Amino acid sequence: MKESPIFVRTYDLLNWLIPHTLQFPRQQRFVLAQAVQQASFALHEQLVQAAYATEPLPWLRQADVTLTRLRIYLRLCRDWKLLSLPQHAHAAGLVGEIGKMLGSWIKSNTLPQGIPVAENHTGGRIRAIRRRPRAANAGD
Numbered sequence: 172m173k174e175s176p177i178f179v180r181t182y183d184l185l186n187w188l189i190p191h192t193l194q195f196p197r198q199q200r201f202v203l204a205q206a207v208q209q210a211s212f213a214l215h216e217q218l219v220q221a222a223y224a225t226e227p228l229p230w231l232r233q234a235d236v237t238l239t240r241l242r243i244y245l246r247l248c249r250d251w252k253l254l255s256l257p258q259h260a261h262a263a264g265l266v267g268e269i270g271k272m273l274g275s276w277i278k279s280n281t282l283p284q285g286i287p288v289a290e291n292h293t294g295g296r297i298r299a300i301r302r303r304p305r306a307a308n309a310g311d
Contacts, residue, residue, distance in 0.1 A: 175222070176272060177218060177269060177272040177273065177276065178215075178218065178219075178222075180265060180268050180269050180272065181214060181215045181218060181269055182215075183265060184211060184262070184265040184266065184269065185211055185212070185215060187261070187262070187265070188207065188208075188211055188262060189208060189211070191254065191258065192204035192207050192208055195248075195253050196253075199251070199253055203244060203247060203248060203251070203253065204253075206240075206244050207241065207244045207245065207248065210237055210240050210241040210244060211241060213237050214234055214237045214238055214241060214269075217230050217231075217233050217234035217237060218230075218231075218234050218273075221234065221276070227276075227280055228277070228280045228281065231273065231276055231277045231280065232277065234273060235270075235273055235274075235277065238266065238269065238270055238273060241266060242263075242266055245259060245262050245263060245266065246259075
């Protein structure tokens with residue numbers, strides 16, 4: 172079975188990022204490195220939860236927030252010179268790819284009006300039914 176590209180990219184990010192954070196100076200290892208590590212692991216865990224959930228949208232939205240936090244932490248790492256510009260560019264590229272895939276996944280689970288797509292008990296997708304508003308004096 173072929174693994175989904177978002178999980179491959181998330182694994183690649185973890186595999187690259189964790190060893191780099193372990194090389195941060197001691198005072199940053201317990202602050203920023205820990206925040207980066209926790210956010211990256213949380214992102215992966217939320218994506219796994221979404222993959223197995225009957226309603227993945229809450230997990231996907233939570234993953235989107237976590238991805239935003241991770242972007243901010245990586246920018247701080249660059250600004251504080253804990254990651255070089257090429258290292259930050261590599262990490263930002265991976266995060267950008269993950270963000271695009273996550274956005275597509277979120278979009279595939281919502282209707283054009285932003286209504287979540289429901290699933291029936293067999294796992295098949297069904298579209299939400301919107302009731303039309305009644306006319307002001309209809310039937311009077």
